[in-house]
Amino acid sequence: MLISNLYIVAVGLSAYGIFLNLRYDKKRFNRRALIVLFCGLLHILMGYIILIRYPQFLYQSIFFPISALYGVSFLFVFNGSLGLRMTRKGLHILPFFMALAGYFIMMLYAPWRYHIYHEYYIGVHILSSILFITYALAVGLRFHSGPNYDLKGFIKAEKKGLIPLSFLVLVVGILVIIRTRSGDMETYLMFHLILYIVILLPIIKLSLLKIKSGIKGDTSSVIKIPVIIPKNIELSYKIEIEKFIASKAYLDIDLNKNGFYESVNIPKGHISPFLKQVYGKNFNSFINELRLIYAAKELRREELIYTIDDLSFICGFRSRASFYRNFIVVFGCSPHQYRANQLKITP
Incomplete structure (x- = not known):
């Protein structure tokens, strides 16, 4: 049976x-x-x-x-x-x-x-x-x-x-x-x-x-074959990313994936999986976040070196509209409102 x-x-x-x-x-x-x-x-x-x-x-x-x-x-x-x-x-x-x-x-x-x-x-x-x-x-x-x-x-x-x-x-x-x-x-x-x-x-x-x-x-x-980055290799890649951030190369308005590959000592096939695995972002989201963090830092200055409209290009965005749209998504307000709010709470 x-x-x-x-x-x-x-x-x-x-x-x-x-x-x-x-x-x-x-x-x-x-x-x-x-x-x-x-x-x-x-x-x-x-x-x-x-x-x-x-x-x-x-x-x-x-x-x-x-x-x-x-x-x-x-x-x-x-x-x-x-x-x-x-x-x-x-x-x-x-x-x-x-x-x-x-x-x-x-x-x-x-x-x-x-x-x-x-x-x-x-x-x-x-x-x-x-x-x-x-x-x-x-x-x-x-x-x-x-x-x-x-x-x-x-x-x-x-x-x-x-x-x-x-x-x-x-x-x-x-x-x-x-x-x-x-x-x-x-x-x-x-x-x-x-x-x-x-x-x-x-x-x-x-x-x-x-x-x-x-x-x-x-x-x-x-479906895509996922790439798992081992912990020991992940640490070395993080060091390369920190060097990239310290150099402020992300502010280059002409930065693209190929330029990013040349700036960091990470194999091409590992870039996207590493950013997804460690930062939870793809290449564009990762670079945009770095640019917005830099913009927010500049907006918190008491004396703003650039106009807010000029800041969009200084930070690497190709248009004012793109800068404002991404800024609102991340910070929940426009750059003008963000600066005004920060100046109010500054002692």
Whole structure:
């Protein structure tokens, strides 16, 4: 009964994933996910037919090392979400071909088939579990850290997701080794189905993401890969920003992103994530805030060196209207009102 229920769950999840990825109207079509899901569904259905109609050949279906492809399938779908091609394909599928060679040898050579099938099955699935954990970590690092790979940042961001799921697979594998009796086909099959279901869940979730990676086209369902700045690097970046502020380079009316990149010793790909992570602002908001703080400081002077209208250009704004609009948003009043209020409360 449990085996039948697991088959139903596996088939249902595969069909659900295929349905979601065929929703053209939602722009969720993911060809690589469909390949993985169709292959997985076909394998599960064939296994169920063998279980019902040809149980004497069940061991041949169970021992086929399809699980050695689960980890690389995860990476395959993830790269598809980024629009990237798979590199070093031969290296990625080498464990599968090695396990496949062992499978054919075992099927053709009767002494091995009767004496080491238990060790072969358990070994292949533990290897598959380790491979999946490795690929899950690699995908998680890429997804959460972008070009800045940081294991601590990944663990912090995904502690409720992929890592517990991956280690669950390994724990189940260890329990199978401890508790499974040699020749217990039901336990073999149950473990394989649980492994397939556990890996199928993140693949379906991942297949529905359209991750921005310099790809042209529709961006309505696109998300960006966030970059997590480690604490030690964050401190050095703060020092660079403080130098920039001290130099008052933000008052340059012609300052743009490229000029800002040249002023601070921070990699281009880290500028926006750093400003968002530390200051909670994008580039324009950050620079405007610095300019407004400077303007407010000048307005608090008893003797104003510049007229208020001139101050807008001194602070780096290209128009009086832009200066007034941004000033009102931050301080809740116009520059004239701000100065008048400050002079009133000054003893």
